[in-house]
Amino acid sequence: MPSVAAGTLGNMHADGDLLVEPPRAAELRRSEATATWTLDDAQAATLELLSSGAYRPLRGFCPPAAESVAGHSTFTLPDGARWPEAPVLEVDTGATGPLRPGTLLALRDREGVLLAVLTVAATYPAGHPSSDNHVAAVGTVEALELPRHDDHTDLRLTPGLLRARPEIAAAARVAALWAPQPAARALREAARSAADAGDAHLIHVVTMTPGHDTDAAAHAPVRAARAAARPGETLLLLPLPPPDGTAAGLELRAALAANYGVSDLLVDAGELDTLSAVDKVRVRDAAAAVGVTITALTPLHWDDDAATFVQPPAGRPATLPPDEVERLLLAGAPLPSWYAEPQVAAELARAARPRSQAGFTVLFTGLSGSGKSTVARAFVARLLEEERRSVSLLDGDVVRTHLSKGLGFSRADRDLNVRRIGFVAAEITKAGGIAVCAPIAPYDATRRAVRDMVEQHGGFVLVHVSTPLEVCEQRDRKGLYAQARAGRIPEFTGVSDPYETPADADVVVDTSRTNVADAVSLVLDQLAALGLTDRR
Structure with a gap:
């Protein structure tokens, strides 16, 4: 199995990053890489x-699932050490072209900026559910520049800068305090007490899930x-999801902490208590191997009467579960003073938006002539009567004259058309609006991809x-079925190309049995049941 680390560790910069020197960067920019891949948000992170060297000593992307520990893919280095969560780069060779050993793969951001070049050592099947073209590209990385961020730039520090x-x-x-709940006052105070006792400088680590930087929440x-x-404390922002509390996740935190110069990783004692005895030993041993001591914190409690922090009273939790914090914020109720200082609670409350006021998307899918556009238009009319949020209708036929003008009706073009609709719907949802879409959307994998985009x-x-x-054939207002049966329209859904019936539909409506008004009511009832509207 090719190693992305073997024989290359001595070439890293003093701070361990993979950024090449200016002459080499200029050479890479001048050269024509034999393939190009546009990174998604998670891949760019x-x-x-x-x-940046945060994943040192790794120098590139690893094979998928070489080992699996607690559900995490891991990678074994040449010296036998294990990296706790192997970075894997999944690409579509339908877009990049064939990838062979020695191929130079240009890695670009969404705006086309060349961030790095990957020298491909090997590829492995990625097991993608919708395409055999998806592979994991393994090889070493030469970085030209780091992805650009315009937000919180003072907190986005590389290991070398920190x-x-x-x-x-x-x-x-x-x-470093790196916990699933960065807002918990009780844990912050316990971290300050531990740092003071050990004469240590304190870093508070916060994370932001890749791709969510345009979401105000x-x-x-x-x-x-x-x-x-x-004053005197340091904040560090990393492009990662919140900690998941697993043993492998704790190992990854320890590995990153070591690369940032952290000697003591502070975690909630309750987080360690959820691990088995074997996992606790494994996590502490892995941390010790990279020079990090894991310290379990007992959260302190603010006593209003004594005006100080004390051990939590018996029977009262030192912190709140995330779902309870969300419930209080969405209800407009104050957070307890022992959970968050007033200024912290105010920041969290600013971003809280009740589900009934947040954006959402409704995707109608069905055969041509099924009545989806008719029901969708009537549904939009009802929403406009009852809602204060903006409503946008993305009808399949209308979209094809504007957003998807020039696309044909091959499987690839129809897939791309629906994905474009999904992208626009996700943007509308993110902005707090309502998107109503009515394409045929015949393929299950594409519909699931749209769901994933929107539900972020x-x-x-x-x-x-x-x-x-x-x-639908009896209705055939446009004469499309007759043309398809005559062979004049190839790959027509329901005739010469399949419609994959959704197994995950939230509402099912047959317009040959249900009138339009009742169909609209069924959808509205589902929205109310999900808390997406205030309708009773």
């Missing part, structure tokens, strides 16, 4: 962590961390307009 800060360089010990924990920070930002409801094929 992984490349950033590799390029280590070079005078307060870090001068500290005998560096402690994703910035709330960062603003809350700024509001809670005290709000609600998604799939409505299957299940009118039988024979009824």
Whole structure:
């Protein structure tokens, strides 16, 4: 199995990053890579962590699932050490072309900026459900520049930049609090107490899930961390999802902490308590192997009467579960003072938006002539009567004259048309609006991809307009079925190309049995049941 680390560790810069020197960067920009891949948000974040040295000693992308520990893919280095969560780059060779050993694969961001070049060592099947073209590209990375961020730039520090800060360089010990709930006051105070006792400089680590930086709610924990920070403390923002509390996740935190110069990783004792005895030993041993001590914190409690922090009273939790915090915020109720300082609670409340006021998408899918556009238009009319949120109708036929003008009706073009609709719907949802879509959307994998895009930002409801094929053919207002039966329209859904019936539809409506008004009511009832509207 090719190694992305073997024989290359001595070539890293002093701070461990993969950024090449200017002459080599100029050479790579002048050369024509034999293939190009546009990174998605998660891939760009992984490349950033590799390029900056946060994933040292890894120098590139790894094979998928070489080992699996607690559900995480791991990678064994040549010296036998194990990296706790192997970075994998999945690409579509239908877009890149064939990838062979020695292929130079240009890695670009969504705007086309060349961030790095991957020298392909091997490829492995990625097991993608919708395409055999998807492979995991393995090889070493030469980075030209880090992905650009326009937000919180003072907190997005590389390991080299953080280590070079005078307060870090001068500290005998560096402690980092990296917990699933960065807003919990009780844990922050326990971290401060532990750092003071060990004469350590304290870093508060906050994370932002890749791709969520355009979502205002994703910035709330960062603003809350700024509001809670005290003079002399350091904030560090990493492009990662929140910690998941698994043993492998804790190992990854320890590995990244070591690369950032942290000597003591501070975690909630309750988080360690969820691990088995074997996992606890494994996590502590893995941390010790990279020079990090894991310290379990018992959260402190603010006593209003004594005006100080004390051990939590018996029977009262030191912190709140995330779902309870969300419930209080969405109800407009104050967070307890022992959970969050007033300025922190205010930042969290600013970003809270009740589900009934958030954006969502309704996707109607069905055969041509099933009645989906008719029901969708009537549904939009009802929404406009009852809703204060903006409503946008993305009808399949109308979209093809504008957004997807020039696309044909091959499987690839129809797939791309629906994905474009999904992208626009996700943007509308993210902005707090309502998107109503009515394409045929015949393929299950594409519908699921749209659901995934939208659910990053709000609600998604799939409505299957299940009118039988024979009824759709009888209606045939546009004469399309007759042309398809005569062979004049190739790859026509329901005739010469399959319609994959959704197994995950939230609402199923047959317009040969249900009138339009009742169909609209069924969808509205589902929205109310999901809390997406205030309708009773």
